[in-house]
Amino acid sequence: MLAAGAMEIMRMVQTGFQYLALLQFTAYLMPPHANVQSGATYDYIIVGAGTAGSVIASQLTEEAHISVLLIEAGGDAPLESTMPAAVAFLKNSSYDWNYIAEPDLHSNQCHRKSSPEVILGKMLGGSSSLDYMVYSRGHPTDYDNWAKIVKDQTWSWENVLPYFKKSVKVDDENFLKSPDTKKNYGSGLIGLTIDNRDYANNLLESCSEMGYDIVTDPESSFGYSKMLVSMGEGERHGSGIMFLKPAKDRKNLHVLKNTFVTKINFDEKRNAVGVEALTQDGRTLILNAKNEVIVSAGAINSAKLLLLSGIGPKKDLQSKKIKVLSDLPVGKNLQDHVSVMIPIAMETSMEKPVDPHVYLAPPVIGYNALDKSQKYPDYETASFYAHSRQLLYYCAYTYAFNYRICDDIYMLMHGQDDIGKMGLMTDIIHLNPKSRGDVKLKSLNPIEPPAINVGYFTNEDDIDDLVKFIKEFIPIVNTTFFRSIEAELVDTTSGSCYNYEAGSDEYWRCYVTCVYTGLNDYSGTCAMGSVVDSRLRVYGVQKLRVADASIMPFITRGHTNAPVVMIGEKAADFVMEDYKKKYC
Structure with missing residues (x-):
């Protein structure tokens, strides 16, 4: 079978990349793994160093007096994640969560498996390190409708556009000649490229x-x-490298890699006070957050973590004998x-x-x-x-x-x-x-x-x-x-x-x-207006925020990577505004 032979070739190339990963070609681009002891305290703990988490960590640590612990279940993004031509080799690898959805009505008709594959990045940069790099913001009416749902005009197109502009730059004179494009794109960290071959x-x-x-x-x-793609100088511009590389030597940023957060801890007043995490060598860490825990683990894993921590549908949690902290539709509305x-x-x-x-x-x-x-x-x-x-x-x-x-x-x-x-x-x-x-x-x-x-x-x-x-x-x-x-x-x-x-x-x-x-553009499981408020704070508890695609009330009309970067930028501003109100 020709296709079976093609699959074997793909697997052989993947194996080759796995051996190359041992040489750690990309380690110099990333923050080092921190030596963190159980009981350590930080101003903020961010769960997930993916598309949004990398942005938030980078923005918060621009303030030298703010300490941030960024926890990622995967490791450094590998060499192939920087190579646009190698994008296909990242799925079904150690850099993918390799989840399989429950069987559905149609997958067994023409697919090899009766259940859809769920492709999610498990590395610094998350899914921005393995997606197909399509840069798409969605349509302005998407955000205007979000603003109506949460009754907060900070989410209108007019008010999110500056955040989109802030993060990107386009090095293409012809593209920028148009008045509309010039005013809608800035000089940020993520490069955007157009393939202008004839x-x-x-x-x-x-x-x-x-x-x-x-x-x-x-x-x-x-x-x-x-098509606009998230590339610059021939390389992928994912959030992990583009936002964490400038921050990698900051003393106030500690990054735990290959560390899996299992639970958010709360005090008797329902304040999020930290997390429990499992290291690669099997140790359990209790880590404390003075100000907030920010969950940026993606629409699937953010929902899972909140459910494990007692935030979700009361009936479902009680059936698992989980203490209910806040009865919310966490996990619903997956889009x-x-x-x-x-x-x-x-x-x-x-x-x-x-x-x-x-x-x-x-x-x-x-x-x-x-x-x-x-x-x-x-x-x-x-x-x-x-x-x-x-x-x-x-x-x-x-x-x-x-x-x-x-x-x-x-x-x-x-x-x-x-x-x-x-x-x-x-x-x-x-x-x-x-x-x-x-x-x-x-x-x-x-x-x-x-x-x-x-x-x-x-x-x-x-x-x-x-x-x-x-x-x-x-x-x-x-x-x-x-x-x-x-x-x-x-x-x-x-x-x-x-x-x-x-x-x-x-x-x-x-x-x-x-x-x-x-398309693996998963969103909506911790939606604004039902699970979090317009400043991304979880209802019914304190000092807990969610910032990733899960907060979308409904999915944007386009691929979701660029909107999640924007969400990370806005979340960082929300956090800093609250920090300054408290301490300044």
């Missing part, structure tokens, strides 16, 4: 022919553009984006010869709405050209489809010669799904993974929506460029939907539930 232009011209606008910055308008892959085979798409082993065309991103008078997008398309051999790896490893499906796609695309066809692979992404999942405890054992119900398609409106989005996109094969290269849609279901008339709504419904994929 190969994407044919796709953009085809989108224009379909009536869509071609824009410089899709963040502020509908239309298609080349993720879901996408469907649409591959298009082409006789040829490049004027120059292509190396099938290394070629990957610059990605194109689009934001669209079915109702053209609507102010916000319904769906996103993320497209790139790739050789049929590359698509085999993506199909088998990244998407984890059945080997049979991947082999069929490869054979349909590769053709009769050794050169092979090019393919356009497009993910159609539902930006505002109605489906919800949840996170619950399986047991009182803090080491045991939680029960994760991703909830994909629990609301069937999401299936119907994706069918509409697909049908709006696929006429691209009839545009001038794609007709000239004899482009054709490739059925990725390997016959699973042959019982339905090709192109019918019933066929596409079958297609969607067969080859859908979650």
Whole structure:
């Protein structure tokens, strides 16, 4: 089987990277592991050195008199995390939590496993060190609606935009020529890059022919553009390196690596006073926080930690015999984006010869709405050209489809010669799904993974929506460029939907539930307005804050990494404002 062989190659490369990790190539970029004794006291303890936690730790320790302990369950981000071309090798490795969700209704149709994979970064930088680096802020209406939910205008688009600007810089003169882009981007630590190779232009011209606008910055308008990615000088710009490297020599920042927080401790007045943590060598540490504990462990693990600590649905906690400190819907409202892959085979798409082993065309991103008078997008398309051999790896490893499906796609695309066809692979992404999942405890054992119900398609409106989005996109094969290269849609279901008339709504419904994929943009489990207030303080207790994607009342219309950086920036400001009120 071709796909099985591709998987073996991927695993061999992963093993090679694991040996390279022993050489600690990235250690000089990170803060050292601190020698912390049980009973130590800090002004602030931050649980999780991921996307938001790294930001908060860096910002707070700019004040030399504030002591911060940052605790991370993983270690340093490895060499491959800095290499954009190696992004695929990080999932299912020691740098991933390797969670598996509970079985759902659809995964067993076209995926190798009956349960969706849950990909989460377990290292400094968290998921910003293993995601696909897409820089996407969401739509302004997302934040205006957050502000309405929490009745606090500090979360409106007008007031979060400065935080987005603060963290990033774009080194692209053409991009910054537009008045809108220049005023929306700053000179921060995270570099943003656009791949300006010409190969994407044919796709953009085809989108224009379909009536869509071609824009410089899709963040502020509908239309298609080349994609912004979190890269600078050819390297990934994740939160771990970009925010912790400047802080690594600060005496007031202590970082515990490979240390797993098992519980938040409270006093008799329900003040969070510290945490219990388990070290790699099996020692239990009791660590004290003078001012606050800040949980930034991500939507899955933050919910799990709060539940273990007595904060969550009263009935669920009592069934586990956990003392209830605050009856809150922790773990509910789990949200993720879901996408469907649409591959298009082409006789040829490049004027120059292509190396099938290394070629990957610059990605194109689009934001669209079915109702053209609507102010916000319904769906996103993320497209790139790739050789049929590359698509085999993506199909088998990244998407984890059945080997049979991947082999069929490869054979349909590769053709009769050794050169092979090019393919356009497009993910159609539902930006505002109605489906919800949840996170619950399986047991009182803090080491045991939680029960994760991703909830994909629990609301069937999401299936119907994706069918509409697909049908709006696929006429691209009839545009001038794609007709000239004899482009054709490739059925990725390997016959699973042959019982339905090709192109019918019933066929596409079958297609969607067969080859859908979650994007691991997990959010919502500790949402503002129900679990935390607008300053991210947990209701019913004191001195405990949550700052990560879990606080989103609903998921943003776009990938979540950039919004989580913004959340970290705002959380740091909230903490400093409260600190100054108390001590200054």
